[in-house]
Amino acid sequence: MNFLSNAAQAVNEWIDANIKTEFRYNINLYDAMRYSLKAGGKRLRPALLIIAYDLVNGFSTDLKAHPALAYAAALELAHTYSLIHDDLPQMDNDDFRRGKPTNHKVFGEANAILAGDGLLTLAALTFATAKDEIPPHRKLSALALFLEAVGPLGMVGGQYIDMNFADFADSGRGELLETLHTQKTALFIAASLSCGALLAGGGDLEVDALSNYGKHIGLAFQIVDDILDIEGDPALTGKASLQDEKNKKLTYPYFFGIKRSKTIAEEHIWAAKEELKRLKRDTAILSELADYIYGRNA
Amino acid sequence: MNFLSNAAQAVNEWIDANIKTEFRYNINLYDAMRYSLKAGGKRLRPALLIIAYDLVNGFSTDLKAHPALAYAAALELAHTYSLIHDDLPQMDNDDFRRGKPTNHKVFGEANAILAGDGLLTLAALTFATAKDEIPPHRKLSALALFLEAVGPLGMVGGQYIDMNFADFADSGRGELLETLHTQKTALFIAASLSCGALLAGGGDLEVDALSNYGKHIGLAFQIVDDILDIEGDPALTGKASLQDEKNKKLTYPYFFGIKRSKTIAEEHIWAAKEELKRLKRDTAILSELADYIYGRNA
Numbered sequence: 001m002n003f004l005s006n007a008a009q010a011v012n013e014w015i016d017a018n019i020k021t022e023f024r025y026n027i028n029l030y031d032a033m034r035y036s037l038k039a040g041g042k043r044l045r046p047a048l049l050i051i052a053y054d055l056v057n058g059f060s061t062d063l064k065a066h067p068a069l070a071y072a073a074a075l076e077l078a079h080t081y082s083l084i085h086d087d088l089p090q091m092d093n094d095d096f097r098r099g100k101p102t103n104h105k106v107f108g109e110a111n112a113i114l115a116g117d118g119l120l121t122l123a124a125l126t127f128a129t130a131k132d133e134i135p136p137h138r139k140l141s142a143l144a145l146f147l148e149a150v151g152p153l154g155m156v157g158g159q160y161i162d163m164n165f166a167d168f169a170d171s172g173r174g175e176l177l178e179t180l181h182t183q184k185t186a187l188f189i190a191a192s193l194s195c196g197a198l199l200a201g202g203g204d205l206e207v208d209a210l211s212n213y214g215k216h217i218g219l220a221f222q223i224v225d226d227i228l229d230i231e232g233d234p235a236l237t238g239k240a241s242l243q244d245e246k247n248k249k250l251t252y253p254y255f256f257g258i259k260r261s262k263t264i265a266e267e268h269i270w271a272a273k274e275e276l277k278r279l280k281r282d283t284a285i286l287s288e289l290a291d292y293i294y295g296r297n298a
Numbered sequence: 299m300n301f302l303s304n305a306a307q308a309v310n311e312w313i314d315a316n317i318k319t320e321f322r323y324n325i326n327l328y329d330a331m332r333y334s335l336k337a338g339g340k341r342l343r344p345a346l347l348i349i350a351y352d353l354v355n356g357f358s359t360d361l362k363a364h365p366a367l368a369y370a371a372a373l374e375l376a377h378t379y380s381l382i383h384d385d386l387p388q389m390d391n392d393d394f395r396r397g398k399p400t401n402h403k404v405f406g407e408a409n410a411i412l413a414g415d416g417l418l419t420l421a422a423l424t425f426a427t428a429k430d431e432i433p434p435h436r437k438l439s440a441l442a443l444f445l446e447a448v449g450p451l452g453m454v455g456g457q458y459i460d461m462n463f464a465d466f467a468d469s470g471r472g473e474l475l476e477t478l479h480t481q482k483t484a485l486f487i488a489a490s491l492s493c494g495a496l497l498a499g500g501g502d503l504e505v506d507a508l509s510n511y512g513k514h515i516g517l518a519f520q521i522v523d524d525i526l527d528i529e530g531d532p533a534l535t536g537k538a539s540l541q542d543e544k545n546k547k548l549t550y551p552y553f554f555g556i557k558r559s560k561t562i563a564e565e566h567i568w569a570a571k572e573e574l575k576r577l578k579r580d581t582a583i584l585s586e587l588a589d590y591i592y593g594r595n596a
Contacts, residue, residue: 025466025477026455033450085415090407109388110461113411117383118450120415124422125449128442136434144426151423152331152416157324163408168323179323 008043010063032115040098045192046072052196074126081119099238149191158184186218216272226251306341308361330413343490344370350494372424379417397536447489456482484516514570524549
């Protein structure tokens with residue numbers, strides 16, 4: 001999608017301009033953070049924040065001067081922190097990410113942990129220091145939505161379940177999978193949208209409908225991820241195939257088979273689009289994005 | 299000090315009331331966070347935030363209903379995150395902290411990393427969600443001070459230098475040690491005070507003098523820590539002796555000897571008290587605290 005690549009370019013330029021230091025004792029730590037920030041990636045979360053902001057406030061033509069660009073980039077800092085920590089030997093033990101050696105393979109485990117810690121801190125700091133016309137109470141509310149989504153009852157909690165799912169063997173497999181993927185992926189994607197709507201001054205309807213849309217595309221996104229691990233082309237995904245099986249991961253295809261998993265993903269795409277109808281606005285781009293997420297091959 | 303133990307009790311009760319969940323999939327993750335939060339500790343940073351707040355706004359009698367208690371506790375969440383990550387095998391590889399097995403020894407390395415990540419997120423989230431009369435723009439400024447102090451140009455950067463100090467062999471040893479300890483310890487202690495002053499509506503003089511006082515007692519605190527590693531009684535410190543030597547740590551005693559290190563610590567205590575004079579207020583408690591930090595045996 002054209003919008004996605006334009007948003008990605010704006011976020012990449014923000015990162016180049018803002019995530020750097022001339023303080024010689026910390027230059028290499030910044031290099032470690034930048035390495036993973038610049039290792040590619042779709043910049044999906046930043047794009048969602050910008051789209052949601054524009055749905056409320058009117059579409060901007062110049063993404064590089066977008067009033068919510070810093071917040072959008074902050075989401076990518078947090079997303080990158082989570083990838084660096086997830087790839088660690090103590091977690092998923094991945095050697096490659098987006099076709100490049102993972103952070104700890106290049107910088108060592110201690111520095112990878114610190115690069116992740118630094119990125120999470122900078123993500124929240126970006127919300128606290130952004131210079132703009134957005135009222136402070138709105139920034140605090142948006143920051144709260146974002147941090148709840150990536151915290152121990154969100155993404156960190158999801159990764160916790162992923163690491164310890166054997167402890168929940170008495171849960172229904174559908175409930176366990178949905179809880180895992182909701183916390184690990186969908187809540188953050190939902191918060192990317194609701195943050196954007198809130199920063200733009202949106203009301204409960206916008207925040208709620210966009211958040212629900214986000215949860216559904218987030219779950220679909222993760223199910224497609226699980227399917228790509230089996231059916232995907234490593235040359236396109238940048239990841240080795242069948243890593244989930246190797247790592248004994250809890251996935252939709254493992255429990256439900258590929259065909260049923262695809263149906264579940266389709267149902268979430270449908271439900272996501274139903275939420276968009278509540279907005280009574282031009283949501284073509286979000287509708288297109290939902291289809292893109294279902295049909296992606298990388 | 300009586301004030302320190304009263305502040306610690308108020309912070310401990312805040313933690314008990316706020317860091318918990320009934321969501322069964324994440325209860326154990328909260329247990330891991332609470333384990334390290336409740337493993338003791340002087341609660342120095344929370345106490346400093348409260349003292350600085352009260353210096354500006356007048357002393358409170360009931361610490362448990364203190365208007366800045368949540369922010370004070372948030373600092374302890376961040377401090378505890380840093381201890382959990384620093385103790386990891388990839389970092390300092392410590393088996394004991396405050397006389398108890400370290401987090402990863404009890405919960406495993408993956409869960410210790412996640413407990414740390416969760417605590418850092420909750421620390422910033424606490425600033426964003428605190429319900430009180432403090433104006434939102436002040437909360438954002440205080441959050442920015444705090445996150446800068448614990449981020450990649452602060453505490454995380456200090457730990458980075460600690461892990462990689464061999465890369466800076468061409469630096470003067472005094473400069474390297476002061477940079478390391480300033481980033482790793484002193485900036486956070488300084489920010490604990492300046493955050494408190496800022497939240498209370500203090501002006502530049504208060505923020506600046508308290509921040510400088512904090513940098514000096516922070517450096518003294520770390521030098522005393524290094525000395526306690528050699529001369530301290532493990533029954534009091536809760537840590538095995540001579541860990542720094544075992545881990546080939548960069549310390550003041552290693553470079554300057556114990557006698558000269560004590561003199562440097564004394565000089566920082568003196569400089570800290572000079573900063574207090576600028577405030578023209580009753581700073582007896584901070585003066586006493588500076589002496590306590592120099593004279594502590596645990």
